[in-house]
Amino acid sequence: MSKLLYQGHGSYRIETNKGIIIYVDPFAGTGYDKKADIVLITHHHYDHDNISLITQNAECTVIGPEDALNGVKYNSFDTHGIRIDSVSAYNKNHDKHECVGYVLLFDGIKLYASGDTSLTEDMKDMSYMHIDYALLPIDGIYNMNVKEAIKCAEIINAKHTIPVHMKPGELFDINLAEKFMTPSALIVEAGKEITLQ
Numbered sequence: 001m002s003k004l005l006y007q008g009h010g011s012y013r014i015e016t017n018k019g020i021i022i023y024v025d026p027f028a029g030t031g032y033d034k035k036a037d038i039v040l041i042t043h044h045h046y047d048h049d050n051i052s053l054i055t056q057n058a059e060c061t062v063i064g065p066e067d068a069l070n071g072v073k074y075n076s077f078d079t080h081g082i083r084i085d086s087v088s089a090y091n092k093n094h095d096k097h098e099c100v101g102y103v104l105l106f107d108g109i110k111l112y113a114s115g116d117t118s119l120t121e122d123m124k125d126m127s128y129m130h131i132d133y134a135l136l137p138i139d140g141i142y143n144m145n146v147k148e149a150i151k152c153a154e155i156i157n158a159k160h161t162i163p164v165h166m167k168p169g170e171l172f173d174i175n176l177a178e179k180f181m182t183p184s185a186l187i188v189e190a191g192k193e194i195t196l197q
Helices: 146-156
Strands: 002-008 011-015 021-024 036-040 056-063 076-079 082-088 100-106 109-113 133-137 160-164 192-196
Touching: 036 082, 056 076, 133 146, 146 160
Parallel strands: 021 036, 036 056, 109 133, 133 160
Antiparallel strands: 002 011, 002 192, 011 021, 076 082, 082 100, 100 109
């Protein structure tokens, strides 16, 4: 079974059925002990791109916004048997031309790694994509607040929506997480691993 380890803040690790290891926005928490096959960076703020935490396999693919975004065109990738489509990510603190999100397809699972963002135009098309897991920031400081994140969750219409990036300087905030009250909400505490299905 494929798994997701929420490391905290905006960082998480995915392990597919075949043992492919994917890190998204490495920075926080623990769980960097497995060698990476894919590293996804949504933007180059210090709390999202600490690649020095990761040991990469020889054939590791690192994708950042400079690879994913070509002018106004969002690129797609096929690597290690995984499809990765880049999508827009932006708000008043994150430039549309320097930030991206990713939609990953692996093991029959579709996962949306939003990065730091607020409501985007691309989200309106995601309800047709049948997303299984969406990870959305809710801090209300550098990203959208809980109320807007709930609205985005309803627009995206994923089966499960995991709140992340809750409080600057902290891995997780249960009080804020519990305010993310939407039918698809799935609260995963920092350091916890879940099975994706």
